[in-house]
Amino acid sequence: MKMSIAVVLSALSLGEKKLARYGHVATTTWLGRSALIKVAHILERIGLAMVGGAGGLYVAVGLMRMESELFRTEWMVLSMMLYGALGFYLGIDLPSRLAQTVKFTRPGEWSFDADAAAMASATGTFFASIAVFLFVGIIVLDHTVRDGFSVLVGCCWAIGTMLQIAAGAIGRSNVIVEDGSE
Incomplete structure (x- = not known):
């Protein structure tokens, strides 16, 4: 012992x-503690990317059930998976230095960079997750929906993923400007 x-x-x-x-x-x-935290952060980012890719796969499968030939190609499925992986990799977990560079504001004030990144990340995660949840339910229950609803849910996922990518870009650009490094 x-x-x-x-x-x-x-x-x-x-x-x-x-x-x-x-x-x-x-x-x-x-390895020191900081190296272990970096490894854990990388593993977390890879896991989030895999969740985003799986979400993209479910959305692609849901859209493949439509009559349109546009969504029935392997390239469309692959591109949706990569887009989902990129969105979840970049957007969900904003850089930790962003929280350190945020200046304290009075109650009721709005810090554009930090608040915009946090709101875009939260909104994007919500929209992308709700779209994946709906498509998983449709697929599992083998429910037939109208093509318009499928397109609406697919657009909800695409906009949510775009908001995640924008949040990551806002957060990382703020860290570079405030800190002078990546």
């Missing part, structure tokens, strides 16, 4: 650390 505690504590260290308190002297060098 003593050795396992020493290994865990040394793995979480920021550099070399002697763990004589537990009866062992272990000197190891591991």
Whole structure:
């Protein structure tokens, strides 16, 4: 038990650390906490992109049920999946430095950059998610809907994804302007 505690504590260290308190002297060098957070953030972004791609797939399958040949191609399905992945990758989680650069405002005041990015991200996530939810329900229940409704739901998803991408662009441009770096 003593050795396992020493290994865990040394793995979480920021550099070399002697763990004589537990009866062992272990000197190891591991990744620091900030590197682990960066890896976790990358994994989170990849997971969000996969969710966005899956959402794009469901929307594409819902649109494929229409009579139009435009939505029945593999390229359309692939492009909708990539568009969804890009939207969820860029838009849902705004850079953490954006929150650090936001200036405090009085109640009732509006900070354009931060508030616009947050509102666009939230609205885009809501619209894209509601469209995916509707199409999954339509597909699972094998319900037939009118083509106009399918187009409306597909446009809702496309606009929501576009708002997510815009939110990511607003948030990242604010960080670059305020901080001077990416």
